[in-house]
Amino acid sequence: MLHEILKKAQELNFLGNPPIDDHIRNANGFFQAIQNFSNGTNEGRIYDLGSGGGVPALILIQKLEKWSFVLMERKEKRANFLLEAIKMLNVEARVEVICDEVENVARVQKYECSADFITARAFGPPAVTAENACRLLKKDGFLVVSEPPEETNRWTHEKLSLTGLTPVKYLQFQDSTFQVLQLVNTPKDNLPRKPGTPRKRPLW
Numbered sequence: 001m002l003h004e005i006l007k008k009a010q011e012l013n014f015l016g017n018p019p020i021d022d023h024i025r026n027a028n029g030f031f032q033a034i035q036n037f038s039n040g041t042n043e044g045r046i047y048d049l050g051s052g053g054g055v056p057a058l059i060l061i062q063k064l065e066k067w068s069f070v071l072m073e074r075k076e077k078r079a080n081f082l083l084e085a086i087k088m089l090n091v092e093a094r095v096e097v098i099c100d101e102v103e104n105v106a107r108v109q110k111y112e113c114s115a116d117f118i119t120a121r122a123f124g125p126p127a128v129t130a131e132n133a134c135r136l137l138k139k140d141g142f143l144v145v146s147e148p149p150e151e152t153n154r155w156t157h158e159k160l161s162l163t164g165l166t167p168v169k170y171l172q173f174q175d176s177t178f179q180v181l182q183l184v185n186t187p188k189d190n191l192p193r194k195p196g197t198p199r200k201r202p203l204w
């Protein structure tokens with residue numbers, strides 16, 4: 001069923017061209033990172049930024065059966081596709097799809113400071129991803145970001161401290177690489193700024 005859903009995502013151009021198994025392998029790297037940092041806890045809340053065609057979110061949802069998820073996607077057609085997918089996977093009870101800008105979701109009290117983990121694949125450059133993620137994470141929660149191959153040092157800028165995030169581990173699983181960051185301080189009050197601003201005027 002998952003394969004069929006991801007194939008459909010590709011047909012609709014919501015998911016990049018590599019074979020479905022490559023996407024699943026990359027998502028499994030997110031799974032490994034979450035396992036490594038969840039300290040034996042086997043339930044909690046995971047938010048996925050810019051879920052698009054469902055990678056890594058749909059794979060994680062199937063593998064982490066006791067966890068609840070919030071998938072955020074601003075494009076309506078993609079969000080509707082994700083809603084259909086979670087119905088097909090029969091996981092509606094623990095998965096929410098929000099069609100909105102992450103910047104807006106981060107300002108809704110229910111979602112502020114509430115994620116144990118945030119995942120982000122191809123959401124944006126580090127400054128954009130960090131700004132969007134920071135207010136959604138619980139104190140000490142983790143942001144897991146898939147990294148482009150051969151770029152190992154994207155997260156060292158001094159302005160990262162404005163978000164409260166700090167890099168804790170660079171991980172490699174098979175041919176995928178990931179940066180894990182932890183929310184160690186409260187983000188600056190004005191972050192994230194209004195939708196579009198993190199991209200137009202990145203913090204660094």
Ligand SMILES: C[S@@+](CC[C@H](N)C(=O)[O-])C[C@H]1O[C@@H](n2cnc3c(N)ncnc32)[C@H](O)[C@@H]1O
Pocket residue numbers: 014015016049050051052053054055056072073074075078100101102103120121122123196
């Ligand atoms: C390049 S796609 C990646 C999708 C998926 N994570 C993957 O790796 O296949 C980025 C997605 O993030 C969504 N997106 C970008 N900025 C967003 C924002 N501020 N709020 C919500 N969704 C956003 C886009 O609409 C797009 O579907």
